[in-house]
Amino acid sequence: MNTKKNDYILPEMNRERNRSLRSTAAACSRFVMDDAAVNFGRGKKYYIRTYGCQANVRDGETIAGILELMGFENTESTSEADVLIFNTCAIRQAAEDRVFGEIGSLKSVKAKHPGQVICLCGCMAQEEVVVNKIISSYPQVDLVFGTHNLWRLPELLMKVMKEGKRTIEVLSQEGDLIEELPVRRSAGAKGFVHIMYGCDKFCTYCIVPYTRGRERSRRREDILAEIRSLREEGRKEAVLLGQNVNAYGKDLGMEDGFTSLLESAAETGIERIRFYTSHPRDYSATTIDAMRKYPNIMKSLHLPVQSGSDEILKRMNRGYTADSYRKLYDDMRAKIPEITFTTDLIVGFPGETDEQFQATLDLVDYCQFDLAYSFVYSPRAGTPAARMEDSIPAEVKKERLQILNDRLSAIAATRNAAYLGRKVRVLCEGPSKKNAAVYSGYSEENKLVNFTGPEGLEDRIVDVEITETHSFSLDGKAV
Numbered sequence: 001m002n003t004k005k006n007d008y009i010l011p012e013m014n015r016e017r018n019r020s021l022r023s024t025a026a027a028c029s030r031f032v033m034d035d036a037a038v039n040f041g042r043g044k045k046y047y048i049r050t051y052g053c054q055a056n057v058r059d060g061e062t063i064a065g066i067l068e069l070m071g072f073e074n075t076e077s078t079s080e081a082d083v084l085i086f087n088t089c090a091i092r093q094a095a096e097d098r099v100f101g102e103i104g105s106l107k108s109v110k111a112k113h114p115g116q117v118i119c120l121c122g123c124m125a126q127e128e129v130v131v132n133k134i135i136s137s138y139p140q141v142d143l144v145f146g147t148h149n150l151w152r153l154p155e156l157l158m159k160v161m162k163e164g165k166r167t168i169e170v171l172s173q174e175g176d177l178i179e180e181l182p183v184r185r186s187a188g189a190k191g192f193v194h195i196m197y198g199c200d201k202f203c204t205y206c207i208v209p210y211t212r213g214r215e216r217s218r219r220r221e222d223i224l225a226e227i228r229s230l231r232e233e234g235r236k237e238a239v240l241l242g243q244n245v246n247a248y249g250k251d252l253g254m255e256d257g258f259t260s261l262l263e264s265a266a267e268t269g270i271e272r273i274r275f276y277t278s279h280p281r282d283y284s285a286t287t288i289d290a291m292r293k294y295p296n297i298m299k300s301l302h303l304p305v306q307s308g309s310d311e312i313l314k315r316m317n318r319g320y321t322a323d324s325y326r327k328l329y330d331d332m333r334a335k336i337p338e339i340t341f342t343t344d345l346i347v348g349f350p351g352e353t354d355e356q357f358q359a360t361l362d363l364v365d366y367c368q369f370d371l372a373y374s375f376v377y378s379p380r381a382g383t384p385a386a387r388m389e390d391s392i393p394a395e396v397k398k399e400r401l402q403i404l405n406d407r408l409s410a411i412a413a414t415r416n417a418a419y420l421g422r423k424v425r426v427l428c429e430g431p432s433k434k435n436a437a438v439y440s441g442y443s444e445e446n447k448l449v450n451f452t453g454p455e456g457l458e459d460r461i462v463d464v465e466i467t468e469t470h471s472f473s474l475d476g477k478a479v
């Protein structure tokens with residue numbers, strides 16, 4: 001059992017850490033909503049704010065689906081909402097600070113709206129330090145639930161709203177996989193599909209294995225049914241999600257489960273398939289073969305490397321070397337020359353020397369990433385790296401990030417310049433957020449494209465001729 005205090009069920013990172021990594025399939029059950037919950041939200045409104053990765057966005061869509069099944073209506077206004085949900089991310093301290101800032105500022109909104117319920121869920125809810133801080137300093141938060149029990153939302157919310165009692169229920173063990181959860185998907189032509197949950201990699205800097213539990217794969221039939229339903233709804237792109245998609249099926253006893261799932265996903269006939277995130281350690285060459293074989297699997301690969309230094313990679317527990325990463329890269333480029341290749345990088349890992357940072361720059365020069373997400377290392381309470389000695393001053397880390405970003409954007413600009421005058425196929429998402437006079441969307445290669453064209457292109461796949469290129473986007477016109 002989890003720790004209980006005042007009826008609260010609190011997270012315990014120790015239990016997450018010591019979980020067994022046995023590769024057995026998680027049991028699977030189906031979601032059923034209690035009759036009492038069905039009309040509970042009638043006439044009331046909910047507001048939801050989701051932070052973090054696409055997996056969390058997909059969870060947010062499930063939460064919204066549950067609330068709408070309860071009769072709640074969506075609102076974008078915090079003051080109008082009866083229930084406010086903060087679906088949070090714990091990956092770096094800055095992400096958490098933002099959430100605390102926002103919840104803090106809601107104290108006054110809530111004062112004018114008695115009965116308003118504020119909920120915190122997602123990855124932050126799984127952290128002991130966060131929940132303790134909520135208990136001691138954020139009385140305005142009425143409900144905290146974790147990533148393993150979001151299907152319990154109807155019951156938890158009814159309890160809070162009927163009894164007016166603060167409720168905290170965060171489990172440190174995953175429980176069953178729950179299928180047939182309702183979903184209210186975001187507008188647009190793409191749809192996110194979880195293929196697996198959790199992560200067993202335990203990279204020493206990372207909080208995710210603690211907040212998301214062990215690796216559990218959904219059943220193939222459930223995944224393929226979801227992709228088919230996206231297609232039937234007229235959606236054009238399925239984005240397959242997992243912290244480490246290459247490990248798909250291991251717990252179900254499959255050999256090379258991800259590639260075989262990817263092929264079946266392609267065979268559903270949906271126009272586009274993407275997948276995030278791949279891990280170099282589990283990478284299988286058959287995945288590249290499948291990408292080559294099926295035109296509807298997009299030719300772009302996000303393969304986070306984190307560092308170019310073998311010593312740092314070892315201390316990060318990544319399970320590969322810079323050379324073996326280069327080999328993967330060479331293999332992919334050789335098999336699919338036009339592939340776009342993106343990555344994640346961390347600078348300022350505890351004790352990172354100048355030479356080790358230089359090794360990252362060298363790797364970046366070698367791989368010529370189309371795009372890379374770069375971060376300064378952020379210590380996460382309870383992870384091994386947070387206990388490592390770190391003598392590198394914050395200033396130096398910031399400088400390294402700047403040097404790295406300058407290098408990355410120069411490379412990205414060169415990669416993008418090759419698109420000038422070419423035609424790309426863009427899934428139009430609608431008017432650009434920065435300039436409503438142009439459309440924006442992503443090409444098959446996953447390039448952000450802003451383009452002009454006639455009315456009515458939203459949610460369609462459009463041929464666009466590239467007329468100008470930048471580091472992080474391409475401009476063009478529909479042809």
Ligand code: SAH
Pocket residue numbers: 091092205206207208242243244277278279304306344345346375376377378379380
């Ligand atoms: N599962 C994916 C990444 C998930 S988190 C993978 O292993 O590649 C997304 C990115 O956040 C990571 O790739 C890493 O670059 C970054 N990240 C994770 N923990 C971090 C930390 N403590 N500080 C800074 N960046 C971090």
Ligand code: SF4
Pocket residue numbers: 199200201202203206207208209243244279
């Ligand atoms: Fe975190 Fe590593 Fe798992 Fe990615 S693979 S989620 S970085 S522990």
Ligand code: F3S
Pocket residue numbers: 051052053054055056088089090091122123207208211212
């Ligand atoms: Fe953040 Fe949790 Fe995703 S920590 S990146 S929301 S898995």
